[in-house]
Every structure is written in structure tokens, then in C-alpha cells.
Amino acid sequence: MITASTxxxxxxxxxxxxxxxxxxxxxxxIPDTFGVMVTIxxxxxxxxxxxxxxxxxxxxxxxxxxxxxxxxxxxxVGIQLVVDGLTxxxxxxxxxxxxxxxxxxxxxxxxxxxxxxxxxxxxLMLAGMNxxxxxxxxxxxxxxxEIASIASYALVAFGxxxxxxxxxxxYAVMGSIASLLILLGVILLYSNTGTLNMADMTRIxxxxxxxxxxxxxxxxxxxxxxxxxxxxPFHAWLPDAHPxxxxxxxxxxxxxxxKALGVYVIARVFYNxxxxxxxxxxxxxxxxxxxxxxxxxxxxxxxxxxxxxxxSSISQVGFIMLGLGIGTPLAILGALFHLFxxxxxxxxxxxxSGAIEYAAHTRDLKEMGGLAKKxxxxxxxxxxxxxxxxGIPPFAGFWSKLIIIVAAVQASHxxxxxxxxxxxxxxxxxxxxxxxxxxxxxxxxxxxxxxEVPAFMRVSxxxxxxxxxxxxxxxxxxxxxxxxxxxxEVLTRVSGV
Amino acid sequence: MDAYLPYVLCLVLFCIGIYAxxxxxxxxxxxxxxxIAEYAVNLFLILVAYKAGGRSPIFSRTQEILPEAMVDxxxxxxxxxxxVIGLATTAFLIALAVRLYGKYGxxxxxxxxxxxx
Numbered sequence: 001m002i003t004a005s006t007x008x009x010x011x012x013x014x015x016x017x018x019x020x021x022x023x024x025x026x027x028x029x030i031p032d033t034f035g036v037m038v039t040i041x042x043x044x045x046x047x048x049x050x051x052x053x054x055x056x057x058x059x060x061x062x063x064x065x066x067x068x069x070x071x072x073x074x075x076x077v078g079i080q081l082v083v084d085g086l087t088x089x090x091x092x093x094x095x096x097x098x099x100x101x102x103x104x105x106x107x108x109x110x111x112x113x114x115x116x117x118x119x120x121x122x123x124l125m126l127a128g129m130n131x132x133x134x135x136x137x138x139x140x141x142x143x144x145x146e147i148a149s150i151a152s153y154a155l156v157a158f159g160x161x162x163x164x165x166x167x168x169x170x171y172a173v174m175g176s177i178a179s180l181l182i183l184l185g186v187i188l189l190y191s192n193t194g195t196l197n198m199a200d201m202t203r204i205x206x207x208x209x210x211x212x213x214x215x216x217x218x219x220x221x222x223x224x225x226x227x228x229x230x231x232x233p234f235h236a237w238l239p240d241a242h243p244x245x246x247x248x249x250x251x252x253x254x255x256x257x258x259k260a261l262g263v264y265v266i267a268r269v270f271y272n273x274x275x276x277x278x279x280x281x282x283x284x285x286x287x288x289x290x291x292x293x294x295x296x297x298x299x300x301x302x303x304x305x306x307x308x309x310x311x312s313s314i315s316q317v318g319f320i321m322l323g324l325g326i327g328t329p330l331a332i333l334g335a336l337f338h339l340f341x342x343x344x345x346x347x348x349x350x351x352x353s354g355a356i357e358y359a360a361h362t363r364d365l366k367e368m369g370g371l372a373k374k375x376x377x378x379x380x381x382x383x384x385x386x387x388x389x390x391g392i393p394p395f396a397g398f399w400s401k402l403i404i405i406v407a408a409v410q411a412s413h414x415x416x417x418x419x420x421x422x423x424x425x426x427x428x429x430x431x432x433x434x435x436x437x438x439x440x441x442x443x444x445x446x447x448x449x450x451x452e453v454p455a456f457m458r459v460s461x462x463x464x465x466x467x468x469x470x471x472x473x474x475x476x477x478x479x480x481x482x483x484x485x486x487x488x489e490v491l492t493r494v495s496g497v
Numbered sequence: 498m499d500a501y502l503p504y505v506l507c508l509v510l511f512c513i514g515i516y517a518x519x520x521x522x523x524x525x526x527x528x529x530x531x532x533i534a535e536y537a538v539n540l541f542l543i544l545v546a547y548k549a550g551g552r553s554p555i556f557s558r559t560q561e562i563l564p565e566a567m568v569d570x571x572x573x574x575x576x577x578x579x580x581v582i583g584l585a586t587t588a589f590l591i592a593l594a595v596r597l598y599g600k601y602g603x604x605x606x607x608x609x610x611x612x613x614x
Contacts, residue, residue: 139575146582153589162600166609169593173518176531176586180511180538183579187538187572191545196571 002049004061007081009045010091010134011144013038014127018120025116032106035119039099042130046091049083050482055489058084060136076197082136085486089336090133090264092483093343094256098126104351104460105248107453108358112246118158125151125252129260138186138196145182145228145261149175152257155249156241167244171237178227178234185220188213202273218280221269222287229262231321232291235314239298242313243306243363247354250306254313255347259339263320271491276327284325289419291318296426300433303365305353308434309346312389315423316342322420323404326411333480333488334403340484341388341396341471348385348464352378355453355461356438365434370443375452379439381465386435388468390428396471503544511537524594524604531590535583539576546572 017038024030053059064078083091102122109115128148135141153175157168190196192213193204205214227234238258242250270280295315302308320342323335355378356371357363372379388397401424408417452458474483514537517530551568594604601609 139578143578143582146586150582150585150589157593157596160596162609165593165597165600169524169590169597172586172590172593173527173531176590177515177518177534179582179586180534183538184511184541187542187545190572 002045002052002059002083004059006045007059007061007083007134008063010042010130011127013041014123014130018123018127021116021120021123031116031119035102035105035122036099038123039095039102039126042126043092043095043099046088046095049088050092050486053083053085053088053486055085055481055486056493058082075195075200079140080136080197080199081134082198083134084490085488086264086268086336086490087133089340089483089487090260091130093340094126094129094133094260097252097255097343097347098122100460100463101248101251101347101351104251104354104457106456108248108354108457109246111358112158118155118246121151121155121158122249122252124148125155125257129256132260133264136198138189138198138201140196141265142179142183142186145265146179148257148261149179149228152249152253156245156253158246158249159244163240164244167237167240171241174227174234174237178224180224181220181227182224185217185224188217188220192217198268198273202275205273206275214274215279218270218274218277221266222280222283225262225265225269226287227262229258229266229317229321230291230314231262231287231317232294232314233287235291235294238314239307239310242310242350243304247306247350247357250310250354251347251350254310254350255343258313258317259320259343263317263324263339266321267324267491281325281327284321285413285416286325288318288321288323288325289416291315291321292420292423293318296423296430299430300426302430305356305363305365305368305434305438306350308365308430309349309353312427312430313342313346315427316346316389318423319401319404319420322416323407326404326407326413326416328407328411329488329492330403330410331407332491333484334400334407336484336487337474338397338400338404340474341400341468344464344467344471345385345388345397348381348461348468349389351457351461351464352382352385355457358453358457359450360447365437367444368438369441369447370439371447371450372439373443374447374450377452377458377461381461382439383435384465384468386431388471390431391424392428394469394472396468396474399472399475504541507537507541507544510534510540513537522605522607524597524606527606528587528590528594532583532587535579535586539579539583542572542576542579546570 017034021031021034061081062078109118125148128144128151131144132141135144153168153172156171157164193201195201230238242253245253270276292315295311295318299308299311302311320335320339323331359375362368388395391398391401405417405420408420474480511534514530514534518527521527546569548568552562552566554567554570598604
């Protein structure tokens, strides 16, 4: 069961796993075992957290024994770790993908040397992401953002080819600037409120009008976390960085990193800390709409499968931001559900692109063709993921897009709703292009004797495909109240929508 | 005006760093730009903590010192963390620069054109 004393394990387990992997790297099989065991451990814990939490309940853990000092000053001094509905929801998403990616990597990463380096960086990144989710302290949030980011810079450069190094350099420089903006925002908030604890900050800020300084902080946070989330004016690093990483890491980066570090923090900070001011709502809707358009239209003319998927991520994050920007409870539900679905189908599609690369050694859509007969499982799971991305009715992606569009209509943003529908159609177009060129048509001569990918990779693909297929069931009232409802409640309660 | 001068200088330093990152073509100069911007932010952290005529934040048995009379100790602790993170980022960027030099034989970023579109 999850109690105050077990919360730190979400960070401690992956962190310990990362260091032990380095220490015990010489023993055969240790990196794989640690990677899979740690991620399954954190995943099971996050599921327990979701089951255990009631609506509106929070589990709080105070780090360090600051008791006496705290009473003198009358405020919380140490770091607080908090698990509430939104955190538990995000923990499940992050740790589920991390677990499946770890299983997939057991086979896939044999192509690269030095598996232990991969797993230790991977677990460090997971520790950073879990830390971002559970922390209740602004500076601590910045530290965890940096842990996850630096691990991801290194993972993008993992192949150490020309492309990888160049993409990683671009990503690292832009990411560092974003982190500086975030740090600047945190300092300004601290100087304004005299505390770093988020709950205290909320209370202090709620009693005030918005002075000019706060608007400056909004801008800093939007730019900083917007860059981590790859919103459109800040997206330039993503189409290079995500395709350059090894496929499992592309799945992690596109599937959960941009959401844990970007979308989640934007939601947490702007809804819970600042009470969702009107200006931010407008900015989020605008940026969301622009991201949707730019990502989808540029994705149409990509011939590199992973690059196409990366641009599609920008477009789908735009959908999520649009939902968050509208800000009605229904729109938030749609946004969070789309976040969940996007994690699932985008990870699945990146893992599929990795499977194709593993078997056929190419990422260029023009060179593929006719793989359907040779790789039935990859083919099937890609089609399920692609249909979910395109929003074809029984699949999960359809329901979340529908909710966002309905919410936009209800909030009488007709133009945005129409724009979202139009971009969904463009999505169908680029998805069909990918499936058509990779799997249908004549089998090329050089692929005559390729085979389906190994067992561990197949397991991950099948599980993710099942989640994409049946994800719509999460909207059944009983399930919805326990899982998505909790998370929506956290965001709507404080903002008073 | 004098009271704001350190903050303005800090901002100028930050802008110099960002300018270097945006306009320079040499990888090493870009990295130096990142470092300058980072130091500007660290400096700003220390400035926020400073209080004119503040004492060092140590409680004493022999005389009564109110917390209000002290310099704020928390940002000093934070800036250490921030410097260490900066070290990690810088070390990583420099390692990348060395590897990039090995691949391309140049530090000029405009000649590295593997990625487009």
C-alpha cells in the first residue's frame, strides 16, 4: 500500500537501479533484470496509488526532520512529496510506458554495445520524471526536470553518429536555456512569496491581485516548460532529437517525457498555483491551435518514418494544450484522456518503427513496402496504433479527440472546434501515408528473407496495441471516476471552474 | 536607481549569454554563451537573498537576533545545487563538442548539416 513513507520509493527505486546497474555491469544479464524489475516495481506501486486514492485525497510526505525549525518560522521548510489524483494518473502513464519500453529494450538494445549505459541512463531519466510528478516544491521540481533532461540529452546522443550528436547538441543547448528560464521564474516566485512550497505559494498568491511580476513569471514558465513540451514556437529541437534516439528512447521521449516535463507541469503550475488566469487560457488555446496545424502539415511531407511520428507528436500535444486551454471540466477530461492515449499510441508507433528498423534496417518510407506479410504482429500493432492516432471510431484516440472537440463547441469556440476537426482529417492523411508505404504494396526484393522481431519486443507491441484498442473503456463511469476523474478533480478544484 | 543597478547588470549579463547562443557559429562560443547566461541566473539568486545591512544567518545564545535581520540563507543553498547542475550540463556539452569535432573536423555549426526539414 502507498503511505507517506513509501512515496519516496518512486524516485529512490529507479535511482538505486541506475547506480547498481553501473556497479554490477560485469555480471551478465544484470542491466536487463534491473531495468525490468525496477520499472515493474514502480508501475505496480503507481497502480496501487490510483486504487487507494479517494477523490480529493492527498498523501503527503515531509522529507527531512525540519520539525523545530518549521514551528519557529511558521511555514514548511523541507521538501514535500505529494501524491494526489493527477500525480497518480501521470505516474501510471509514465511507469507503464517505462515498463514496456524496458521489456522491449531487452531484445532491441542488443544492436548497440554497452547495454548497461543505456539502462542506467534510462532509469535516471525515469527517476527524474517520477520526481517531477511527485514533488510539491518548486525548486525541487526544477532539480528533477534537470535530472530527466540531462539523462535524455545523453540518450539522444546514444548512437554517437553524426546525426545523433548534432541533434543532441541542439537539444541540450535549447534545453539548458529553457531550464534557465524556469529557474529564473522559480526565483522570482520565491522572492515574491517567500516560500518554495507549492501549497503555501497557492495560498499566498490567491490573496493577491496579479502584479506585473507574475505576468513576467507566466511568460518565463510558458517559454521554459513550453520548450520542454515542444509547443510550436519552441519546437525546433523535437523533430531532430526524437528520431535520432534509439527507438525505445524515442518512445519514452515522445510518449512521456514531453508530457511529464511539459504538459503536466504547465497544468500543475497554471491551474493549481496561479488559479488559471484568463490570459494564460487564451495563450494556451492559441499555441495549441498553432501546434496542431504546423505539426500535422509538416508531418505530411516527411519521408522518414520516425520524423513523421515526431512531427505528429507536436500536433497531438497541440490537441492536449487546446483542451487544457479551454479549461472546462469536460475539456480537461478530454485533454488528460488524450494525454493518456497519445502516450500509448505514440509509444506503440515508435516501438513499431524500431521493429521495422530492427528487421529491415531502414527508416525511409520510400524504401519499405510489403512488410505486412513478413511481419504480421508489427503490421497489426502499427495499424491499431495508427487508427488510434487518426481517430477512427472504436479506438481510444477517437474518444479523446471527440471529447476535446465537443468541449470546444460547448465553450462556444466554434472556430477552434472546426480547426481541430480539420487537423484530425490531416492526421488521417499522414497516418495512411505511413501505413500504405511501409506495409502495403509489393514486397521489395531485399526484404525477401526478413523475419518477425524477437519475443520480448512482440510482447510490448501486443500489450500496447491492446491498450489502444480498449482504451475507450476508461470512459465507463466507474472506471472514469477512479482514474481520470481523480485527475480532473485536482485541476478543477483549485481553479474553481 | 542605484538599488536596481545590480539587477540591471544581471539582466545585461543574461542577455549577453543568450545573444552568444543565438548568433555565434562556433560550438565552443555557444557553450560559453550558455555558461554566461547560467551565471547570470545564479548571480540573480544571490541578489534576491541579499538584504542591506543583513547579518549572517546564525542564531546565537548570547544575543537576540530576529530572522528578519538576517540575510536569507535558502537561496545560498539553492545556488549550490544550481551550480552543480550547471557543471553537469557544461561537462556534457563539452563532451559533445569534442565528439562533434572528431566527426566533422570543425567547430563551425553551419557546416554540420545532417539534419534538415
